[in-house]
Amino acid sequence: MPHRDPSLHTGHRKRMRGQFHENGLTQFNEHQILELALFYAMPRGDTNELAHALLNECGPRLCDVLDCSYSRLTAVKGIGENAALFLKFLKEFSSYYLSTRQLIDGKYFTDEIEGFCKYFEGVYLGVSNESIYAAAVTSDMRLLRADKLADGAIGKVRFPVRSLMKFVCDCNCDRVVIAHNHPHGTSLASKEDYFTTLEVVDLFRQLDVEIIDHIIVGKEGGMSMRASLTGANIWREHR
Numbered sequence: 001m002p003h004r005d006p007s008l009h010t011g012h013r014k015r016m017r018g019q020f021h022e023n024g025l026t027q028f029n030e031h032q033i034l035e036l037a038l039f040y041a042m043p044r045g046d047t048n049e050l051a052h053a054l055l056n057e058c059g060p061r062l063c064d065v066l067d068c069s070y071s072r073l074t075a076v077k078g079i080g081e082n083a084a085l086f087l088k089f090l091k092e093f094s095s096y097y098l099s100t101r102q103l104i105d106g107k108y109f110t111d112e113i114e115g116f117c118k119y120f121e122g123v124y125l126g127v128s129n130e131s132i133y134a135a136a137v138t139s140d141m142r143l144l145r146a147d148k149l150a151d152g153a154i155g156k157v158r159f160p161v162r163s164l165m166k167f168v169c170d171c172n173c174d175r176v177v178i179a180h181n182h183p184h185g186t187s188l189a190s191k192e193d194y195f196t197t198l199e200v201v202d203l204f205r206q207l208d209v210e211i212i213d214h215i216i217v218g219k220e221g222g223m224s225m226r227a228s229l230t231g232a233n234i235w236r237e238h239r
């Protein structure tokens with residue numbers, strides 16, 4: 001049996017790291033991106049075959065692998081605790097990055113309401129359970145703070161009005177964006193979403209607090225109810 005030169009793996013890793021250093025991930029396919037990521041969880045060994053095994057087990061895309069449960073990851077031969085935890089860390093790290101990438105001097109900035117769609121896409125990245133958030137917004141569209149108000153889907157739990165009131169008082173704000181997610185569905189507003197939003201907008205208007213939008217995040221991304229045909233009339237000045 002011929003002796004396999006262990007330096008081959010070292011040379012391969014060095015070439016891949018060099019390619020990434022020069023060009024980022026633009027010249028990598030998903031299998032190679034996963035292979036490269038595994039370098040940092042597995043200092044030795046061939047991660048090429050492991051990347052293929054993970055994609056075969058979890059799905060054809062890198063996001064399918066990151067969405068896999070810890071137990072399913074460790075069921076792949078050759079994937080131990082370190083590699084599985086590192087892959088779960090990558091998913092959480094990505095979510096944290098996306099939700100904080102607009103942070104400047106302790107404040108979030110966005111020019112348009114669509115920016116809040118992107119923000120909440122980051123907040124809900126990889127989240128498999130429904131939850132409701134609120135974001136305090138200044139008159140010049142600075143996002144001051146965002147908190148989770150409750151776990152559960154609108155329509156399945158009562159909207160946490162008291163939690164939202166406390167949030168408004170704590171932030172001393174009069175403009176708020178609310179958000180919730182449809183982790184297993186689209187971002188289209190349901191009938192329950194529509195009527196709940198209508199009630200919340202009307203209630204807080206009486207308290208001189210403007211609910212400026214309701215963002216719904218589904219599998220395909222975020223949607224502004226205010227910008228949609230379904231929810232646009234909620235924000236008419238006179239009804």
